Amino acid sequence: MISILYEDQYIIAVSKPAGVISEVNPFEAVTMEGEVMAYLSLSSVKPFVGVIHRLDRVTSGVMLFAKKKSALVAFNKLFEAKAIQKTYHALIPKLPQAEEGELVNHLLKNQKEKRAEIINAPSKESKLASLHYKCLQNLKPPYLIELKPKTGRFHQLRIQLAHIGCTILGDEKYGSKEAYEGPGIALHAYSLAFSHPLLDTKKQQLFVAPYPDGKDWHASIDI
Numbered sequence: 001m002i003s004i005l006y007e008d009q010y011i012i013a014v015s016k017p018a019g020v021i022s023e024v025n026p027f028e029a030v031t032m033e034g035e036v037m038a039y040l041s042l043s044s045v046k047p048f049v050g051v052i053h054r055l056d057r058v059t060s061g062v063m064l065f066a067k068k069k070s071a072l073v074a075f076n077k078l079f080e081a082k083a084i085q086k087t088y089h090a091l092i093p094k095l096p097q098a099e100e101g102e103l104v105n106h107l108l109k110n111q112k113e114k115r116a117e118i119i120n121a122p123s124k125e126s127k128l129a130s131l132h133y134k135c136l137q138n139l140k141p142p143y144l145i146e147l148k149p150k151t152g153r154f155h156q157l158r159i160q161l162a163h164i165g166c167t168i169l170g171d172e173k174y175g176s177k178e179a180y181e182g183p184g185i186a187l188h189a190y191s192l193a194f195s196h197p198l199l200d201t202k203k204q205q206l207f208v209a210p211y212p213d214g215k216d217w218h219a220s221i222d223i
Contacts, residue, residue: 002035010071010198015209016063018184022054061189062209074197085193091142091186092166093178099135103160116155129153144220
């Protein structure tokens with residue numbers, strides 16, 4: 001049963017649990033795209049489902065799907081124009097030196113190992129990655145940090161935090177030594193904010209996904 005955060009005639013926003021992949025895949029029995037298709041099939045003979053953006057399997061949080069081809073085109077343009085604000089929350093075992101700041105790095109994608117790497121100087125294969133971070137809870141670990149990426153690079157948030165010694169809880173691929181009780185890692189796509197391109201409204205819409213269950217998240221949130 002999918003958790004629906006919002007729905008209109010053009011789009012549907014859902015809360016993806018960690019451990020589930022975004023797109024239909026012949027090797028996966030359960031995907032978010034498939035779950036949305038099954039839901040829309042209850043009220044439509046030939047539903048359309050367009051994947052507007054993706055989340056890694058290990059990440060939970062807000063995902064948007066298009067219900068019409070026109071919506072898919074319109075929202076793809078929004079993402080290309082960086083007119084959608086993505087906000088992530090993560091749990092980290094160690095605070096960064098500054099409680100708020102910018103991280104800017106040159107990233108390479110290691111296809112063989114399916115991981116990102118940071119290099120000191122730009123190259124033909126590298127891509128610039130930039131994000132803003134802010135510590136939301138700094139009293140005791142795990143600490144809650146807010147991440148607002150300005151670019152959308154492969155594993156960007158994970159490698160950039162690991163690079164400053166603040167690897168996300170449970171992210172063994174990037175060196176985490178701390179146990180995480182949930183599936184995946186402690187990275188949550190907390191919210192999406194945008195002006196709807198297909199509705200006659202200038203009001204900014206904000207969709208927020210509830211945190212995953214478990215003591216790690218609730219311990220940090222309840223402080």
